[in-house]
Amino acid sequence: MLNPTPTDVQTRSLDPQDWEATRALAHQMLDDMLTYLQTAGERPAWQPMDSAARAPFAGPLPDQPQGLEQAYHDFVDTVLPYPLGDTHPRFFGYVNSNGTVEGMLAQMLAAGMNSNTGGAAHAANLVEQQVIDWMKGAFGYPAESSGVLTSGGSMANLIGLAVGRHVHAEKLGVAVRKTGMQGIPLRMRVYVSAETHSSVQRAVETLGMGTDSMCVIPVDADFRMDIAALEAAIAGDRAAGLHPFCIVGSAGTTNTGSFDDLEALADICAREGLWYHIDGAIGAVGALSEHMAPLVKGMTRADSLAFDMHKWLFVNYTVGCVLVRDAAAHRATFALTPPYLKRAERGLAADGVWFSDYGVELSREFRGLKVWMMLKSQGAARFGEMIDQNNALAAYLAALVDADPLMERLAPVAIHVVNFRYAPAGLTESQLDALNDRIVIEIQERGIAVPTRTVVRGKYSIRVCVNNHRTTSQDIRILFDAVKSLGAELLAEMAQG
Numbered sequence: 001m002l003n004p005t006p007t008d009v010q011t012r013s014l015d016p017q018d019w020e021a022t023r024a025l026a027h028q029m030l031d032d033m034l035t036y037l038q039t040a041g042e043r044p045a046w047q048p049m050d051s052a053a054r055a056p057f058a059g060p061l062p063d064q065p066q067g068l069e070q071a072y073h074d075f076v077d078t079v080l081p082y083p084l085g086d087t088h089p090r091f092f093g094y095v096n097s098n099g100t101v102e103g104m105l106a107q108m109l110a111a112g113m114n115s116n117t118g119g120a121a122h123a124a125n126l127v128e129q130q131v132i133d134w135m136k137g138a139f140g141y142p143a144e145s146s147g148v149l150t151s152g153g154s155m156a157n158l159i160g161l162a163v164g165r166h167v168h169a170e171k172l173g174v175a176v177r178k179t180g181m182q183g184i185p186l187r188m189r190v191y192v193s194a195e196t197h198s199s200v201q202r203a204v205e206t207l208g209m210g211t212d213s214m215c216v217i218p219v220d221a222d223f224r225m226d227i228a229a230l231e232a233a234i235a236g237d238r239a240a241g242l243h244p245f246c247i248v249g250s251a252g253t254t255n256t257g258s259f260d261d262l263e264a265l266a267d268i269c270a271r272e273g274l275w276y277h278i279d280g281a282i283g284a285v286g287a288l289s290e291h292m293a294p295l296v297k298g299m300t301r302a303d304s305l306a307f308d309m310h311k312w313l314f315v316n317y318t319v320g321c322v323l324v325r326d327a328a329a330h331r332a333t334f335a336l337t338p339p340y341l342k343r344a345e346r347g348l349a350a351d352g353v354w355f356s357d358y359g360v361e362l363s364r365e366f367r368g369l370k371v372w373m374m375l376k377s378q379g380a381a382r383f384g385e386m387i388d389q390n391n392a393l394a395a396y397l398a399a400l401v402d403a404d405p406l407m408e409r410l411a412p413v414a415i416h417v418v419n420f421r422y423a424p425a426g427l428t429e430s431q432l433d434a435l436n437d438r439i440v441i442e443i444q445e446r447g448i449a450v451p452t453r454t455v456v457r458g459k460y461s462i463r464v465c466v467n468n469h470r471t472t473s474q475d476i477r478i479l480f481d482a483v484k485s486l487g488a489e490l491l492a493e494m495a496q497g
């Protein structure tokens with residue numbers, strides 16, 4: 001056992017030994033990243049990593065210091081050239097956010113403060129609370145509801161369903177935190193549509209309800225949950241002695257951007273006494289656009305509402321949110337206060353906002369700052385305009401597709417997602433699938449643009465999601481022309497055998 005005297009103890013921190021050199025390097029990094037964003041459209045939209053590019057990531061743990069300058073050079077040489085690509089104006093994959101300059105700077109500021117937003121009395125928590133309150137106000141969701149910023153829509157869906165499960169178990173006289181699902185004698189049923197995002201299934205599985213609890217309702221021609229089929233399923237489950245528990249409505253589905261009839265689902269939940277969760281990961285922020293008001297109608301009736309700022313608010317990864325109408329139920333689902341987290345009358349543990357009482361994380365990143373700074377910097381109205389702009393660009397692409405006899409649109413365009421395929425006459429369905437698969441991969445690998453692929457009603461689809469504040473109509477045209485010319489090129493290749 002060491003028994004050191006104060007003079008024996010080494011007290012070198014991890015701070016730079018040369019602050020001036022570090023400051024100069026930090027300025028260089030900031031400058032480089034601003035240039036990187038300013039020139040986002042000048043690079044390939046994406047490029048594959050060959051084995052030489054991957055090799056540095058198999059290197060050993062550095063035992064001895066290499067210095068920040070070397071670490072930064074390694075980043076510039078090996079990491080920066082191979083991004084996911086979502087800062088690019090022609091990134092149309094998944095439902096990815098571009099991020100913003102404000103978001104980048106705010107992440108640096110938040111990291112500098114190194115705030116842990118799990119709880120306690122400090123301003124970072126007030127920033128997060130203010131962001132949540134702003135969103136409640138923008139949606140018209142009750143001011144007394146609770147909310148917590150999350151890593152994204154998946155976590156927001158999990159939290160919303162967890163609160164619903166807790167409340168429903170209570171109605172059955174079961175303390176689910178104590179008994180777990182073993183205490184619940186009936187199978188709880190969660191109604192989702194065939195287009196509901198997979199994170200809802202993951203939440204159902206994680207909460208121990210099992211996928212047997214999920215009742216998947218078919219969708220109508222517009223990819224919205226079929227209301228008559230839903231009502232029949234609930235009645236059938238009750239007759240079979242099962243326990244209808246929750247309906248999950250979608251405000252913007254991933255495949256096609258469709259919105260369920262949120263008002264009709266709210267009516268059914270009210271009539272049947274069911275928990276109403278809405279996955280608004282993509283489309284809840286549509287509330288910021290006047291044009292989308294008909295789609296989000298009924299959204300504020302949700303018991304829990306999940307949404308993402310790192311989708312259609314364009315905030316840098318990661319930040320989502322869940323709002324819960326019954327704040328007490330939200331807290332009762334998660335709060336745990338061991339002695340080391342006990343609240344105090346005064347001091348650091350006094351009158352703070354304890355977000356750790358509203359989710360599964362204790363330590364939490366200060367993710368609210370990037371939303372707060374971006375909304376202050378740009379103003380909320382700007383985001384309504386950006387959403388409209390993205391929808392208009394999607395409508396433009398749909399019009400190009402519809403006007404071209406070689407193209408086939410595969411789904412209605414509700415918001416900013418367009419599904420289509422290159423479909424020259426005379427090919428079988430499987431040849432069309434193979435051809436369109438190749439088109440997507442070639443467009444990605446040649447760095448032209450990044451559409452992704454999906455399957456719509458059994459047909460292989462080129463899926464373009466214009467969730468991108470940098471996209472112009474020229475970018476849409478480039479993508480469209482590339483699909484056509486690659487289609488012709490690959491078709492000729494196929495014909496040659």
Ligand SMILES: Cc1ncc(COP(=O)(O)O)c(C=O)c1O
Binds near residue numbers: 151153154254280281
């Ligand atoms: C409709 C929908 N819900 C939930 C999610 C999950 O969100 P996240 O990736 O932020 O966890 C997504 C992701 O694309 C989504 O499209």
